[in-house]
Amino acid sequence: MRISPVGKAGKDLCGMTGSARGPAAGDKTWTVLELLKWTTDYFSRSGIDSARLDAELLLAHALETERLRLYIDYEKPVLPEERDRYRALVQRRARERVPVSQLLGVREFWSLTFEVTRDVLTPRPETETLVEFALSKAVAVAQDSDSVSPFRILDVGTGSGAIALSLASELPLAQITATDLSKPALQIAAANADRLHTRERLRLLEGDLFQPVASERFDLIVSNPPYVARADIGSCPPELSHEPEMALFAGQDGLEVIRRLVAEAGDHLSPGGWLGIELSPEQTERVEEELVQAGFVDVERRFDLASRPRVVGARWPMK
Numbered sequence: 338m339r340i341s342p343v344g345k346a347g348k349d350l351c352g353m354t355g356s357a358r359g360p361a362a363g364d365k366t367w368t369v370l371e372l373l374k375w376t377t378d379y380f381s382r383s384g385i386d387s388a389r390l391d392a393e394l395l396l397a398h399a400l401e402t403e404r405l406r407l408y409i410d411y412e413k414p415v416l417p418e419e420r421d422r423y424r425a426l427v428q429r430r431a432r433e434r435v436p437v438s439q440l441l442g443v444r445e446f447w448s449l450t451f452e453v454t455r456d457v458l459t460p461r462p463e464t465e466t467l468v469e470f471a472l473s474k475a476v477a478v479a480q481d482s483d484s485v486s487p488f489r490i491l492d493v494g495t496g497s498g499a500i501a502l503s504l505a506s507e508l509p510l511a512q513i514t515a516t517d518l519s520k521p522a523l524q525i526a527a528a529n530a531d532r533l534h535t536r537e538r539l540r541l542l543e544g545d546l547f548q549p550v551a552s553e554r555f556d557l558i559v560s561n562p563p564y565v566a567r568a569d570i571g572s573c574p575p576e577l578s579h580e581p582e583m584a585l586f587a588g589q590d591g592l593e594v595i596r597r598l599v600a601e602a603g604d605h606l607s608p609g610g611w612l613g614i615e616l617s618p619e620q621t622e623r624v625e626e627e628l629v630q631a632g633f634v635d636v637e638r639r640f641d642l643a644s645r646p647r648v649v650g651a652r653w654p655m656k
C-alpha cells in the first residue's frame with residue numbers, strides 16, 4: 338500500500354470546463370480516439386495523475402472490450418448508449434475521485450484478478466514485495482525442515498485475500514489461514530477464493546489480529562496491516578476516502594497495529610518460523626527495533642519497485 342501526498346493540491350477537482358462540448362453533447366459522433374483524448378485532458382485538469390491509463394480502462398469497461406483492443410479501434414465511432422455508460426464512469430472518477438478499481442469492480446494483483454469493493458483495500462503493486470518475501474521464506478523453511486506436515490501460513494488482515502490467495506496459487510500444498518476484523522472484507526475474500534478456485538484451501542476467520550487463532554502456531558505469518566498515521570490524513574489522496582478507514586489508519590503514528598502484531602506474533606510462530614510485515618518506508622527502523630526487542634532474530638528488509646524499504650521480515654528463534 339503506497340500512500341502518497343496529493344500531488345496537485347489546489348486544483349478544482351470538479352472543474353468540468355469543456356464538458357458541454359465533451360462526451361456529454363448528444364449530437365456529435367465520437368470516435369474511440371477522440372473520447373480518449375478528451376478524457377485524458379479532462380482527467381489531467383482534474384488532478385488525476387494516471388489520466389490516460391484511467392481513460393483507457395474506463396472506456397474499455399464501458400465498451401465491454403479489452404484495453405488493448407482500443408488501439409485497433411481508434412477510428413471506430415462509439416454508440417450513444419456506450420457513451421452514456423462511459424460518461425457516468427468518467428464523472429464518478431473525476432468528480433468523486435472513486436478509484437478505477439472500484440468503478441471496474443476488479444484489480445489485477447500477482448497476475449490474478451481480484452474482486453474489489455468499498456469494503457476492502459484495493460491491492461497495491463508494492464504488496465507483491467510481501468508475496469515475494471513469503472515465497473522465498475516458504476522455500477527456505479521447507480528446505481530446512483524434515484517435517485512431513487503441511488506448511489502453515491497465516492495472513493493477518495487479509496482484506497480482499499490478495500496475499501493469501503496469491504500464496505495459495507503458488508504453494509498448492511500449503512495450509513493457509515487468513516483473518517480480518519471486518520466481516521464484509523472476509524466475504525469479499527471468500528468470493529475471490531471461489532473465483533480463483535482455492536476456497537477449499539483457505540480458512541477465513543473473523544477477529545482481532547491473532548484472537549481467532551489463539552492457540553495455534555504457523556511456519557510463516559504475513560501481514561499488510563493498516564499503517565497510515567492519523568496525523569497524515571490531510572495529505573492523503575482523495576481516492577483514499579473510498580477505502581475502509583479500518584484498512585488504512587493505525588493511530589496517530591501509524592504504528593498502533595504493527596506494534597501489537599510484533600509483540601504477539603512470537604506466540605504464534607513455530608521455532609524458526611518467519612514474520613513478514615508491509616510498512617511505510619519511514620517506519621522501517623522503528624519496526625526493526627521493535628522486532629529485536631520482542632526477541633526476533635535475522636531481521637531483514639525487502640524493497641519495492643521504487644527501491645524503498647517496503648517489507649520487514651524476521652525469524653523467531655529455534656529455541
Ligand SMILES: C[S@@+](CC[C@H](N)C(=O)[O-])C[C@H]1O[C@@H](n2cnc3c(N)ncnc32)[C@H](O)[C@@H]1O
Nearest residue numbers: 460494495496517518519545546561562563584
Ligand atoms: C492495509 S489492509 C490490507 C488488505 C490486504 N491484505 C492487502 O494487502 O491488500 C489491512 C486489513 O487489515 C484489517 N484489519 C485492521 N485492523 C485489524 C485487526 N486489529 N485485526 C485484524 N484485521 C485488521 C482491515 O480490515 C484490512 O482488511
